[in-house]
Amino acid sequence: MTPGIVFDIKEFAVHDGPGIRTTVFLKGCPLSCVWCHSPEGKDPAPQMMHTPRGDRIAGKAYTPEALAVYLNNQVSILNANEGGVTFSGGEPLMQAAFIHSTLDLLEPVHRLLDTSGFAERHVFGDLVRRFDMVYFDLKLMDPQAHRTHTGVSNAPILNNLQILSQSGVPFVIRVPLIPTITDTDENQRAIADHVYSLPGLLRVDLLPYNQLAGAKYPMLGMVYALHDLEKHPVNLRPDLFLSKGIQVLCH
Amino acid sequence: MPLSERLIRMKEAVRRGDHHQYRQQHVPMLTAESDVLGLSWMQRQARLITAMCEAEQVVIQPDERIVFTRTLPTVPPVYQNEDWACLTAERTLHELGPISNICADWGFVLSQGLLGRRDAALATRQRCANQPETVEFIDSAIETIDAVLALAERYAKAARAMNQGDIADALTHVPAHPPQTFHEALQFLRLVHAVVWLGGHYHVGLGRFDQFMWPYLERDLAAGRLDNTSAEELLAEFFISLNKDSDLYPGVQQGDNGQTLTIGGVTPSGEPATNDLTLMVLRVARDVSMIDPKINLRITADTDLDLLCLATELTKKGLGFPQYSNDDVVIPGLVAHGYALEDARNYTVAACWEFIIPGKGLDVVNIGAVSFPYAADTAIRAGLRAGESFEEIMERVRHDVQAQVNRLVGTYSDLLLPPAPYYSVLMDGCLESGCDLSRGLTYNNFGIHGACSANGADALAAVQKLVFQDQAVSPQQLLAALETNFADNDTLRCLLHEDGPKVGNNDPQADVMLVTLFDMLAEACEQIEDNGRGGIVRPGTGSAMYYIWLARGHENMREPAVGATADGRKAGTPFSANLAPAPGVRVPGPISVFQTFSKLDYQRIVNGGPITIELSSSVFGEPESIRKVAMLVRTFAQLGCQQLQVNSLNAETLREAQFQPELHQDLIVRVWGWSGYFCELSPEYQEHVIQRDFYEMG
Numbered sequence: 001m002t003p004g005i006v007f008d009i010k011e012f013a014v015h016d017g018p019g020i021r022t023t024v025f026l027k028g029c030p031l032s033c034v035w036c037h038s039p040e041g042k043d044p045a046p047q048m049m050h051t052p053r054g055d056r057i058a059g060k061a062y063t064p065e066a067l068a069v070y071l072n073n074q075v076s077i078l079n080a081n082e083g084g085v086t087f088s089g090g091e092p093l094m095q096a097a098f099i100h101s102t103l104d105l106l107e108p109v110h111r112l113l114d115t116s117g118f119a120e121r122h123v124f125g126d127l128v129r130r131f132d133m134v135y136f137d138l139k140l141m142d143p144q145a146h147r148t149h150t151g152v153s154n155a156p157i158l159n160n161l162q163i164l165s166q167s168g169v170p171f172v173i174r175v176p177l178i179p180t181i182t183d184t185d186e187n188q189r190a191i192a193d194h195v196y197s198l199p200g201l202l203r204v205d206l207l208p209y210n211q212l213a214g215a216k217y218p219m220l221g222m223v224y225a226l227h228d229l230e231k232h233p234v235n236l237r238p239d240l241f242l243s244k245g246i247q248v249l250c251h
Numbered sequence: 252m253p254l255s256e257r258l259i260r261m262k263e264a265v266r267r268g269d270h271h272q273y274r275q276q277h278v279p280m281l282t283a284e285s286d287v288l289g290l291s292w293m294q295r296q297a298r299l300i301t302a303m304c305e306a307e308q309v310v311i312q313p314d315e316r317i318v319f320t321r322t323l324p325t326v327p328p329v330y331q332n333e334d335w336a337c338l339t340a341e342r343t344l345h346e347l348g349p350i351s352n353i354c355a356d357w358g359f360v361l362s363q364g365l366l367g368r369r370d371a372a373l374a375t376r377q378r379c380a381n382q383p384e385t386v387e388f389i390d391s392a393i394e395t396i397d398a399v400l401a402l403a404e405r406y407a408k409a410a411r412a413m414n415q416g417d418i419a420d421a422l423t424h425v426p427a428h429p430p431q432t433f434h435e436a437l438q439f440l441r442l443v444h445a446v447v448w449l450g451g452h453y454h455v456g457l458g459r460f461d462q463f464m465w466p467y468l469e470r471d472l473a474a475g476r477l478d479n480t481s482a483e484e485l486l487a488e489f490f491i492s493l494n495k496d497s498d499l500y501p502g503v504q505q506g507d508n509g510q511t512l513t514i515g516g517v518t519p520s521g522e523p524a525t526n527d528l529t530l531m532v533l534r535v536a537r538d539v540s541m542i543d544p545k546i547n548l549r550i551t552a553d554t555d556l557d558l559l560c561l562a563t564e565l566t567k568k569g570l571g572f573p574q575y576s577n578d579d580v581v582i583p584g585l586v587a588h589g590y591a592l593e594d595a596r597n598y599t600v601a602a603c604w605e606f607i608i609p610g611k612g613l614d615v616v617n618i619g620a621v622s623f624p625y626a627a628d629t630a631i632r633a634g635l636r637a638g639e640s641f642e643e644i645m646e647r648v649r650h651d652v653q654a655q656v657n658r659l660v661g662t663y664s665d666l667l668l669p670p671a672p673y674y675s676v677l678m679d680g681c682l683e684s685g686c687d688l689s690r691g692l693t694y695n696n697f698g699i700h701g702a703c704s705a706n707g708a709d710a711l712a713a714v715q716k717l718v719f720q721d722q723a724v725s726p727q728q729l730l731a732a733l734e735t736n737f738a739d740n741d742t743l744r745c746l747l748h749e750d751g752p753k754v755g756n757n758d759p760q761a762d763v764m765l766v767t768l769f770d771m772l773a774e775a776c777e778q779i780e781d782n783g784r785g786g787i788v789r790p791g792t793g794s795a796m797y798y799i800w801l802a803r804g805h806e807n808m809r810e811p812a813v814g815a816t817a818d819g820r821k822a823g824t825p826f827s828a829n830l831a832p833a834p835g836v837r838v839p840g841p842i843s844v845f846q847t848f849s850k851l852d853y854q855r856i857v858n859g860g861p862i863t864i865e866l867s868s869s870v871f872g873e874p875e876s877i878r879k880v881a882m883l884v885r886t887f888a889q890l891g892c893q894q895l896q897v898n899s900l901n902a903e904t905l906r907e908a909q910f911q912p913e914l915h916q917d918l919i920v921r922v923w924g925w926s927g928y929f930c931e932l933s934p935e936y937q938e939h940v941i942q943r944d945f946y947e948m949g
């Protein structure tokens with residue numbers, strides 16, 4: 001079994017699901033969103049990061065056993081506090097086999113998958129069924145805009161959303177609001193229209209663009225393209241969702 | 252509840268320092284007169300209280316219902332310089348000299364009134380009329396009581412003249428008699444407490460405030476004299492008044508004044524002690540949002556989540572308190588160190604962290620710190636140079652820790668504590684036995700902290716793993732790199748920093764080193780059977796200012812500054828403070844940190860010193876977050892850790908405050924055992940607060 005590559009583990013990840021949770025960030029993502037706030041999550045391989053505190057390698061190999069030992073050490077704490085384990089990324093589906101093996105070893109605990117939904121349908125379907133909850137990103141409904149800003153088609157994502165909705169696993173739709181790109185009225189309305197009737201939908205989270213997103217790019221020798229958006233106000237339209245009877249949480 | 256307009260006015264006036272206009276240029280001079288009269292030290296201490304009380308000018312501001320504003324900015328000496336030098340020659344004074352960092356039995360004093368205490372003194376005087384030493388002490392104590400009563404009377408008279416009947420009535424009754432109302436109890440405490448500071452004592456804590464004040468509040472609530480709103484209004488005024496004189500208190504930095512109070516926990520008989528005043532203190536401290544008083548909350552693994560949620564709302568304010576102490580480990584730990592169970596259950600938290608017993612403890616809780624980085628670093632360098640095994644290096648560490656402990660205790664074996672007749676009035680049994688508190692109370696222990704433990708443990712773990720086990724680094728390579736401060740070998744520094752096991756990750760190898768260091772400290776302390784005052788030595792986990800002193804050097808530290816260290820830390824970089832991962836070390840978060848520090852044996856390590864975690868203020872952004880942080884605090888207790896400080900920090904705001912202090916005058920941060928206004932800290936402490944690692948979720 002090839003090891004998984006993890007670029008971060010965060011305990012007490014208060015934004016990653018109910019209760020006290022530990023989130024495992026898996027390295028590698030097939031998308032390349034221009035706003036991505038974890039650029040070190042894109043490349044599947046470990047890579048050097050030049051931080052102000054010195055160099056460090058982002059990405060560490062874990063066997064499923066090692067990761068499960070670490071997580072199982074905390075399971076009783078997570079269970080006692082309404083929480084659990086979240087797998088995030090990058091795109092965790094890129095390391096689906098590793099996650100399967102880790103879940104096989106994990107003691108009973110609430111499991112949440114945080115995903116962009118971009119994967120082959122059987123890979124997606126097989127994995128989500130093993131989770132208690134899914135956080136599913138929806139970025140852009142317009143196919144062309146999705147291609148332009150994330151580098152991939154949104155067709156497989158929307159397909160997988162149907163699979164998710166039929167799987168019986170409750171899910172939350174997460175919309176990153178990037179000024180002028182994803183935060184337009186049209187896009188938010190289109191997302192609301194698309195999801196409001198889906199069985200299993202718990203709520204929609206609106207995530208305003210994080211101003212500090214660009215800081216890590218130079219540390220990886222990458223260029224951040226959205227600097228001019230840094231002071232741009234975000235167009236938050238919870239009303240568009242509420243009017244469809246969808247619960248909304250603004251972060 | 253937002254503060255009333257009256258309280259906002261008062262708070263703003265205190266922050267602006269409007270009351271500084273009443274401060275006097277001159278303080279009374281005592282030495283010449285005392286020399287002529289040939290007064291003893293005891294008598295001079297009483298004289299000091301009298302002179303200060305007499306010289307205090309009455310200040311009653313229009314908005315006030317609880318009065319006393321200190322107008323004497325400094326405390327004069329009781330001896331001329333040469334005489335003082337003779338008196339103290341070859342003796343060790345604790346810090347500045349005067350008795351500090353103990354806690355009065357406020358509940359007892361309130362219940363008796365100062366006249367009740369005076370009667371007790373007179374009875375002893377009669378009984379011991381033929382013992383000159385006792386008579387001198389009792390007369391001195393009575394002199395101080397009379398001085399405070401006279402001051403109260405002057406205040407009452409002035410209030411009457413200003414038609415402030417409410418204040419006049421209160422001060423006619425208290426502190427002479429036991430209070431009849433919550434208002435009188437607060438007025439009593441304000442005055443009697445402030446006079447302790449006037450006598451040159453410092454770190455004057457307020458003890459188990461919700462316990463001794465609750466009967467007065469309960470009676471008023473039951474009788475309908477107060478409702479929750481009016482009670483909170485009074486309590487808020489009292490809290491604001493405690494901030495009036497903060498700038499006159501001695502401390503390393505402003506805010507380091509030890510004006511703490513402790514709430515929650517259990518009663519001496521073991522019943523749950525939390526009451527409505529416990530909750531009110533948390534609410535009012537949140538609403539007032541000033542640096543004083545600093546709140547300590549006693550909890551257990553079973554503490555109600557609602558109480559922890561309320562406490563978390565206070566944390567969210569960014570004040571750096573409440574600080575939590577876990578009764579489940581503190582009480583048995585104290586019992587294991589010779590404290591009676593009822594006394595252990597009645598503990599309060601001293602200026603920073605240490606557990607002391609109100610009225611009964613004359614523990615000198617911080618006689619100094621053992622520098623773990625120094626012990627580890629000298630052992631590593633000497634051991635590697637001599638080609639020793641890792642076990643031999645650890646043996647060197649053990650010796651050095653022991654030597655540091657023995658040196659500290661040796662220095663304090665001739666500790667000289669000045670007589671304190673007024674403070675004795677406020678303690679258990681001093682007036683009854685006729686003995687000044689400086690001669691000892693029930694508990695006379697010392698405390699020593701093991702400072703900067705994470706860096707010490709990390710350095711040892713790095714050597715064990717990378718030099719001895721993996722042989723990735725040769726001893727010569729490491730020695731050369733340490734001596735040159737990694738000047739031309741940053742690769743090696745990164746290797747040590749990234750691949751060395753680190754405290755705070757629940758990493759067995761690093762944590763064994765941590766536990767071993769504290770075991771060594773405990774062992775060294777346990778070997779001391781008598782500290783010179785009939786007490787023992789309690790080992791603790793606090794670091795106070797040592798994280799900077801040990802890294803940069805300081806005149807008060809015998810050990811020289813430690814240079815570059817084997818954990819990949821460059822010379823001059825601050826060490827870890829209290830129980831926290833070393834600065835710059837990446838950890839997954841607070842659960843691993845708790846798991847690491849839960850491995851310490853808190854039955855042996857009993858002097859306090861908190862696990863310190865910093866949460867980004869963004870953590871508090873969601874409605875559910877308060878509950879999650881409360882659960883995190885409960886987890887700390889459930890894992891059997893001892894003490895916890897949770898800070899809420901926003902690095903951006905702090906940076907901004909450095910550049911535009913005028914916009915951030917009210918920004919409060921926790922520094923080590925205390926909170927202060929960020930803009931009033933010196934730059935090096937500001938910088939450290941900003942650099943402190945915090946868990947930024949999201």
Ligand code: SF4
Pocket residue numbers: 029030031032033035036037038041042089090091116
């Ligand atoms: S899907 Fe997420 S991790 Fe992948 S590029 Fe987009 S923002 Fe980054």
